[in-house]
Amino acid sequence: MSRIVDAEARRLALDGSRSFIVQAPAGSGKTELLIQRLLVLLNSAERPQQILAITFTNKAAAEMRQRLLEALVMARDEPKPEEAHKAVTWQLARAAFERHGEALLKNPAQLAIQTIDSFNAALVRKMPWLSRFGGVPQVREDASALYSKAVEQLMGQLDNQDQTGEALRTLLRHFDNRLGQVEQMLVGMLAKRDQWLRYLASEHGTSHQQLQENLEQFCALQLEALVRSFPPALADELLFCASYAARNCPDLEPLVALCLPLPSGYMALPLWQALAELLLTASGEVRKTVNKNNGFPAGNEGKAAKQRMLELLTGCGECRDFVTQLAAVRTMPGHFSSEQWQVLRAVLDLLPMLLVELWLVFRQQSKIDFSEIALKAGQALGRSDNPSDLLLRIDNDLQHILVDEFQDTSRLQYSLLNILTSGWLQGDGRTLFLVGDPMQSIYRFREAEVGLFLQSFGGDFGANGLKLTPLTLQCNFRSQQGIVDWVNRSFKEIFPPATDIDSGAVSLSRAHAVHDPLDGMACSFYPYSVQDDKAEARQVVEIIRETRIRDPQGTIAILVRGRTHLREILPLLRANCLSYQAQDIDQLGARPAALDLVALVRALLHRGDRLAWLAVLRAPWSGLALNDLHVLLAGHPRRSVPALLRDDKLRQGLSPAGQQRLQAVAAVLLNALDQRGRFPLRDLIERCWFALGAASCYDSEGLADAELVFALIEDLQQGGELEDLDQLEREVGRLFARADASADARLQIMTIHKSKGLEFDTVIIPGLGKTTGRSESPLLRWLEHPHCGLLLAPRAASGADKDPLYQLIGRLEQQKGRLEDGRLLYVATTRAIKRLHLLGHATANKAGEFIPAKGSLLEQLWPLVNVQFVPSEDPVAEPLQTVQARLKRLPLDWHPPVMSGVELPEQVVNTTASVHGDLDSGQLFSGWETPLYRHVGTLVHWQLEQLARRGCEAWTEQCPKLRQQRLKKILSGYGTPGSELSKGVEKATQAVERIVQSERGRWILAAHTDHQCELPISGVVDGQLVHAIIDRTFVADGICWIIDYKNSTPASNETLETFVQREAGRYRSQLYAYTRLRETQLPQIQVRAALYFPLADAWYEYADF
Amino acid sequence: MTASYLSELLPHLAKGALVLTANKRLFRFLRSRFDQWMLEQGETVWSSPAIYSYEGWIDQVVTSLGEQWRVLSPQQAQCLWEQLVEASSRQLDLELLQVSRTAEKAAQAHRLLNEYEIELDEVCLTEDQQAFTLWRQQYRDLCAEHDWLDRSELATLIREAFACGQLDYPRQLFLVGFDQLSPGLVKLCALFADQGGACQELSLVSERDVVVRHYPATDSEDEIDKAALWTRNLLEQGAHSIGIVVPDLTTSRARIERSFLRQIDPCAMTRLEQDDSVFGLSLGGPLAEEGIIHAALQLLGLGRQLSLNEVSFLLRTPYLGGGSREADQRHLLDRRLRSWRQPGFSLTALKKTLEKNSDTGGIVAILAQLESFGQQGKQAPGEWAACFGEDLKALGWPGDRVLSSREYQALKVFQDKVLNGLAALDAVLPAITRGRALALLQQLARTLEFQVEAPPSPVQVVGLLESSGLEFEHLWVMGMSETALPAAPQPNPFVPYQLQRDHAMPHATAERELQFGEQVIARLRTAAAQVVFSYPRRSGDSPQRPSPLLPAATCDTAPQFSAPQDLLSLSRALGPALEILDDSQGPVLNDKLVEGGTTLLKDQAHCPFRAFVHHRLKCTQLDSPEAGISAMSRGDLVHLALEKIWQKLGRRTALEALSPEPRKQLIAQMVAEAIAEYFADGSLLAASLLQIEQERLVNLVGEWLECEEQRDDFVVLESEMEHVESLGPLKIRMKVDRIDQLADGQRVVIDYKTGSDIDARDFLSEPLIEPQLPIYAVADSENPADGVAFARVRQGECSFVGFMRNEAALGKVNDYAAYAGKHDLANPDWDQLLAFWKEQIAGLAGDFVAGRALVAPFDPKRSCNYCDLAGICRIQEYYGELEESE
Ligand code: SF4
Secondary structure, three states, rough: OOOOOOHEEEEEOOOOOOEEEEOOOOOOOOOOOOOHHHHHHHHHHHOHEEEEEEEEHHHHHHHHHHHHHHHHHHHHHHHOOOHHHHHHHHHHHHHHHHHHHHHHHHHHHHHHEEEEEHHHHHHHOOOOOOOOOOOOOEEEEEHHHHHHHHHHHOOOOOOOOHHHHHHHHHHHHHHHOOHHHHHHHHHHHHHHHHHHHHHHHOOOOHHEEEEEEEEHHHHHHHHHHHHHOOOOHHHHHHHHHHHHHHHHHHHHHHHHHOOOOOOOOOHHHHHHHHHHHHHOOOOOEEEEOHHHHOOOOOOOOOOOHHHHHHHHHHHHHHHHHHHHHHHHHHHOOOOOOHHHHHHHOOOOOOHOOOHHHHHHHHHHHHHHEHHHHHHHHHHHHHHHHHHHHHHOOOOOOOOOOOEEHHHOHHHHHHHHHHHHHHOOOOOOOOOEEEOOOOOHHHOHHOOOOOOHHHHHHOOEOOOEEEEEEEEOEEEEEEEEEEHHHHHHHHHHHHOOOOOOOOOOOOOOOOOOEOOOOOOOEEEEEEEEOOOOOOHHHHHHHHHHHHHHHOOOOOOOOEEEEEEEHOHHHHHHHHOOOOEEEEOOOEEEEHOOOHHHHHHHHHHHHHHOOOOOOOOOHHOOOOOOOHHHHHHHOOOOHHHHHHHHHHHHHHOOOOOHHHHHHHHHHHHHHHHHHHOOOOOHHHHHHHHHHHHOHHHOOOOHHHHHHHHHHHHHHHHHHHHEEEEOOHHHHHOOOOOOOOOOOOOOOOOEEEHHHHHHHOEEEEEEEEOOOOOOOOOOOEEEEEEOOOOOOEEEEEOOOOOOOOOOOHHHHHHHHHHHHHHHHHHHHHHHHEEEEEEEEEEEEEEEOOOOEOOOOOOOOOHHHHHHHHHHOOOOOOOOOOOOOOOEEEEEEEOOOOOOOOOOOOOOOOOOOEOOOOOOOOOOOOOOOOOOOHHHHHHHHHHHHHHHHHHHHHHHHHHHHHOHHHHHHHHHHHHHHHOOOOOHHHHHHHHHHHHHHHEEEEEEEEHHHHHOOEEEEEEEEEEEEEEEEEEEEEEEEEEEEEEEEEEEEEEOOOOOOOHHHHHHHHHHHHHHHHHHHHHHHHHHOOOOEEHHHHHEEOOOOEEEEEEOO | OOOOHHHHHHHHHHHOOOEEOOOOOHHHHHHHHHHHHHHHOOOOEEEOEEEEEHHHHHHHHHHHOOHHHHEOOOHHHHHHHHHHHHHOOOOOOOOOOOOHHHHHHHHHHHHHHOOOOOOOOOOOOHHHHHHHHHHHHHHHHHHHOOOEOHHHHHHHHHHHHHHHHOOOOOOOEEEEEOOOHHHHHHHHHHHHHHHOOOOEEOOOOOOOOOOOEEEEOOOOOHHHHHHHHHHHHHHOOOOOOOOEEEHHHHHHHHHHHHHHHHHHHHHHHHHHOOOOOOOOOOOEEEEEHHHHHHHHHHHHHHOEEEEEEHHHHHHHOOOOEEEOOOHHHHHHHHHHHOOOOOOEEHHHHHHHHHHHHOOHHHHHHHHHHHHHHOOOOOOOOHHHHHHHHHHHOOOOOOOOOOOOHHHHHHHHHHHHHHHHHHHHHHHHOOOOEHHHHHHHHHHHHHOEEOOOOOOOOOOEEEOOOOOOOOOOEEEEOOOEEEEOOOOOOOOOOOOOHHHHHHHHOOOHEEEEEEHHHHHHHHHHHHEEEEEEEEEOOEEEOOOOOOOOOOOOOOOOOOOOOOOOOOHHHHHHHHHOOOOEEEEOOOOOOOOOOOEEOOHHHHHHHHHHHHHHHHHHOOOOOOOOOOOOOOOHHHHHHHHHHHHHHHHHOOOOOHHHHHOOOHHHHHHHHHHHHHHHOOOOOOOOOOOOHHHHHHHHHHHHHHHHHHHHHHHOOOOEEEEEEEEEEOOEEEEEEEEEEOOOOOOOOOOEEEEEEOOOOOHHHHHHOOOOOOHHHHHHHHOOOOOOOOEEEEEEEEOOOOOEEEEOOOOOOOOEEEHHHHHHHOOOOOOOOHHHHHHHHHHHHHHHHHHHHEEEEOOOOOOOOHHHHOOOOOOHHHHHHHHHHHHHHO
8 A cells, every 4th residue: 555645735624724625536535534624623613503515416415414423423432443544533523522512413403514505595595585585485406397488478479569579580580480499499598597697687798799899809819829829930931921922812911911929819810810711721721732822823933932831831730739729710700790690689688588487487386496596595695795794694604614526516606605705804714625626527517617616726716815725635545556547647648738727628637546556457448340339238248247256246337428328238238137226227218117107197187199098908907909909999080999998889899808808907997087086196097007907017127117107197296187298208208217226236337427426346338439419509509708708609590601600609619528528538437446447439431540439438538549449340230120019918817916904993983963064965066155144143153152141231232333343343254255244244233133132032041040151061972972062051940951053044945934844854963962961961950952043033942852 | 091191181171170282183182082081980971171272272262252353364364464575575676486485484473573572673684584574564553453463462362361350260271282382371371370270281201111113214115114014013913093103294195195005905006986995094185186176276267368288178177067978079179179289279269169069069168158257357355256156157167977075075175165265355355356366266275284084093194293292002203314303493584593592482493403302202202102213214315314312212123014915015026927929910901991191101111010000090199289380380381382383383484484573472472372371270379470481481482493493494284183092992192292294204293391301212212111202103104203302492402302214304313223323222223113112012002901010110210219109019128128039
């Protein structure tokens, strides 16, 4: 084991009083360092909440928290370990533990270790008003549906005679009236709005002048670089040849003005373009020769000049860099064409409108995307004069911020960090600690901007220049020396020689292996001289087999750039019984169980979806043969399939076996169809699916797939329906089958992006020769340049010439992409602990030279492996095979497994003596009637209780006007519509008046012996437990009366007599129970029960209890 | 099992002590324990004990004080807050995203401040808190003006009533199950105590022996499943009181209900009748999620412009008048409407279209009703409630299917609580628009918990707060992970944080949460004789740790589980039970004629299975709408315009003779006619789209005519001519775009193409995947055509692509013989190509007639990419199998 060469940097990084930026290459033990630093800070912090650690993913946050807590527990419970680096951690943890004690371990929620997204959410939660969210809304990972909706709403203004309408029409005109494409472009703009928003917000950020200036500045930068790349020794020669040629060729006129030093700056563009004309052929190569067209006429007097020119050309030819840059400058646009500007203007005019629509959509759905949270958190903080004051007020006095994976920070996140640290002063005890590895920056598609790391590594952070001490870790604790050496050697070639912030070029930072080399080849490359995925797949299997022999317990990973690169490999692994776990590899939408289930959903939701019904009838649970399907479907294109299934005559035409199959299946399907809406959609489908026997149709992977689809249905359903029939299919298409947890974890398959942060004994990377997808030509290309601001260019109208600015941006994107490809390869190869296997193909061109595909990872690796490619014999093309379609289905004699239920214990049944409405009458909905009478009844009921308690005088003595007002308010409080209040009060007053004046009424309310209102009483009646509340009871003339008030009134066509009889019957059992209870309670006294209808002033006495 | 605090409490209850509980569930629990105790003592009647939930007691006391009408219901209060927030939000540069959430938080802050009797002074408030202070002032002004009371003021009101003798002091008061006593309650107790009453808060923690177990589950799914199997095991042993405590019950409710049902009544998972489960947890859910209510809300929300999804909903919902009776017809109608690929319809246009349909009379009537919905004007919420009721009735909601008992209950609740609830807002709201009323209605239905009536269950699933005071024989506490307990603090953003800390308000600080967590764990730990605490070890892809508060296990053995009895587990254990057979042959087509367009043979060439499904079984997918003018329509428009133009011109010379101006005019006029004709049925497309399409087409057609002008002289023989070709029992009906006769008399068959995938080699492939022009070319064997060509009508790419018998007969179109020679093809000249075509066409037709239905795509990339059958033919799976059998 070699020594720790970077011990000093590691020691320094634990200085809790200073800010650092640390480059921590693969395998350098970054997490341990972060934990140690956290412990150091914990030791000094007053409260744990003052430290914020930001991770890239939730998973990383959970892991870091776990490791930190484990360290603390270890320091509490265990003695100091022997090993040096563990001892350091132990000691730091011990100190932190002593500082905060059990309280920290008991309440780990105090540790703010989280992703930037959840930190933003916490900020926003504390600023519901300032952030304009009013609480944290639901955040959609994939918010494209929201964007589409906003764009759709904007498109609704297409016919408007205003700027918006005009702008929309301009776009449609330019883009061939392809509404769908224009919509897509705008959706794309919304998805990336964090990048252009601040330009739009600033006053001139998107004016013609500003954009023109951006462009000019960009030209100037390119020219500067071009001038730098020109070999100075040739300057005089260039001057000579150029002016010579200019004199002889009118096209090269501008060159007359050429002088030394070579000019840069925007104004020099025509000059350099003329130079390019002079030096380069149409295809961008250095001219081999020149003639009079280029300003070098034949003849003797020109001979010397021509000779000098040829030498100059040779000289230039040796300087590749200069030539490429010159070629790029040749087509560089100096300004926007008027048509281009018109389209741009339209886009820029639409953006603010689009934002308005987006906010409306967010409001309508109470859903947002992650960008919105980040934007609003930043805005809310930024609105305050002094953000750290604000932070204090929202209860967050941050002292230390640690950021992991800083190389993948976006500009938006950077600006947030900038705000958070804006009040910080050098040496005030607050620190920033940024960790990352620019060599592993691979999240450009998520707006990661590696330049931010590079820039910060210069030592300054943010607007007020917080000082950072840059540190670089060099030790690699992961890989054996052989791998480390290979990586050092290879990436010296692959990575650009110098770091460049603008283009995001990162050069190699060499690693020192801590582990000794292993015997044998650390890295093997397998070249294929023609694309042969099957052969590669066979090789992969071969490698796994060999590795398993050598290192049976070792972990193996197959890493690919794109999932599709596994197409040939997975089936072969399965065929060879190699069990594996695949993370996010198998698309759910292509798996049989998921497909069948989607068809089932569609069929049950739509009787007219003939294809879905066909799929359901053909699926394994049914498995109707083509002949039977033909009988059923062929002659009836215009009838729904469920109708056909119900058609007995038709069904008799099927084969006997077919009839038998259909019988079972049709019964279940038709039944499920009838139950639509009664279950949540998931339950309906799931039950139907089980009833069909689907659970016996798939292996455990298939069943797991189905479970995912069920979960998705549950997620999407609304009131037993899907809002959009195609939604499920779309979403299923986006999901991946879950890794089979029961499979062998020693063999893992994943994309390189997923593998970040992981390590494996053996790493196999197949398909290096492949590219991903096609290059797109979006309607609008744009770029946020660190120095020049926004550059935008719309695609040229179809049929017109390509737009140079558009192409230029495309090239820049491509360049950045290529740089990132190199880093991707770095990430992939540095996952290996012991061995690395690389496989890739290149094809030979007509001249027999092998050339890797453009944009493939092999292209990156090419200088290192090209010698290994030798022509092989043409492989025999395998003919496309046609195989019989095979139908898989449950056999006819299949029976479902037997399930057994549980006997449930008898329960004591409580009843409350109340009466249900006519539950079973099944009457239909008859609109909504105002509950006026019910409320009046409640009011009267309450008033009676009051009077019974206080005596009737309470009513008569009250001032009628006051009483009226009071009753009105009470009635309104019950929920009586305002328009009916007066009527209600009148009714109630009438009723009470009548009672107070009637003899019976006064008798009921009088203060008899033992009189009570609302008497609560419980007991057992006929074996049933009853809880009763008796409205009114008293003893008068030796009889105990039980009186229940009822608020009903006769129906319009009903006599009082029949009404009372009807009601009496309805409440019979209730009053019966009351009577029995009271009788038991008062065994000496006769008990009688009656109903009293105050609104109708009616009375019914039960004589027969 | 009378244990712990109950043995102390029950005798007091019998003596008339007042007991206030933290929630309703605990009230029911205590009452039933009391009943049981009475029964055990042989009583048959007794005074109901004075147990109340604290909230319920407050209501009762306020009612008896005659002040109930002053109290704002939670909905009314929420409504008021919303109005206040909304009003100030409207003055912002950007309106608040979630008004009602803000209002909730503000109301909560108001409650807190009232309960703690705190006044905010203006200093040191954040902007959020300043905004809140303003709303609070307005809210209080409103309350004062109308004599309203906020619920949070009732504690004080009651206390004063006691103090001034309006109410009688209880002799003895017990408080049960409060995880935290609100300040109001504390003060009330102090008052009682002052008056010599006995006030006591009962401790729920007892000293009894409890067996505590831990169960670390793999993830939360495993946790729920295991809890269900544990429950099943206990039920099998006759247990009758099992409690399950779930901290995040609202999110996991459905999963828990399903998992328990699966294990305890496994047969229910295959039953489709709604009302006959023997076991249910009836955990409830939002009323708005009930199908019947969802439909009502959807229907009320329909406007004059309907999106395709809305139309489709209308046609497919069973909860509309005739929704069952006309179901088949309506669904088929929806299919037809979808084939127009329009993203939406106007109500009027839709009605007009459907009126022509005879078998869906019901839906037309319903559309007419929808048209008459009162859209305009403002009314009081109560009037809207009546109006919504009328509208629903007019639409025939809830449909013509017999209601299930669950549906009936939901409908009743909708009437009683939702429509009435809307009316109850009259007191606090002015007249509002229909949209606002509907939004309120939806909100009411969404927030209302609907619980279907169910027989009592031996298993109770409760949330963490609700579990307070309950006791069971067996208890399982789920979700005890580090992040759940102690929870992260959630202070109210509208109350200054320092204040919240100083008063130790609920959820204010980490310390407060810790204290709460410890208290909860302490009571749960002794709430049953046997307790299991479980937690998931993973959540998503992140590791999870157990809560640091978990009490130590007293027993190492794992909880006892039953073997799973659900269909899924049983089937999984048995493995798939499938038979595999070849089935790629359908019946022969004999007597009946099948008619089809040229796509029939094209499909047959691409993949026989596809042809069988599309053209024999007549199954295709539902169409999806396209934004703007669909690609198909654009193609059709080009055809139509060119047809019109060549009908006028007839020959190249006529074109040439036209000077630029008249030519332009002709083009513009023909294009305009084409568009008018094509969209005659009235489309929803924006006028600008059509206008721009007109401009675009004029340019395109102009460019195309220039391309035609370059050709040698020709005469257009036929244009858009129908042609029927009989191939055995097969009739192929097709339309030939154009037939030109060249100067030398040669005839070329031409097809306009506007797409990008044009490849002349498709005329030569085997099977022949471009059979349309060849069919026509060889139709007349006496007089076959002399060339076939696609006319590529695309901006900047206008040209002819195809093959000719002779050289240079049609622009740059290949001379076939030369081409064949260069590429070394099997059919060296035109005549042989014609023969090849004949044979191919006959072969394809023959295969189709024979019912051959092999899954054999011509080229998986091209054939399968846009095929709608990939789910049925299982092409992916089948390539996978190919590998395996190697
Ligand atoms: S997806 Fe391919 S194989 Fe399947 S039916 Fe369509 S064309 Fe044939």
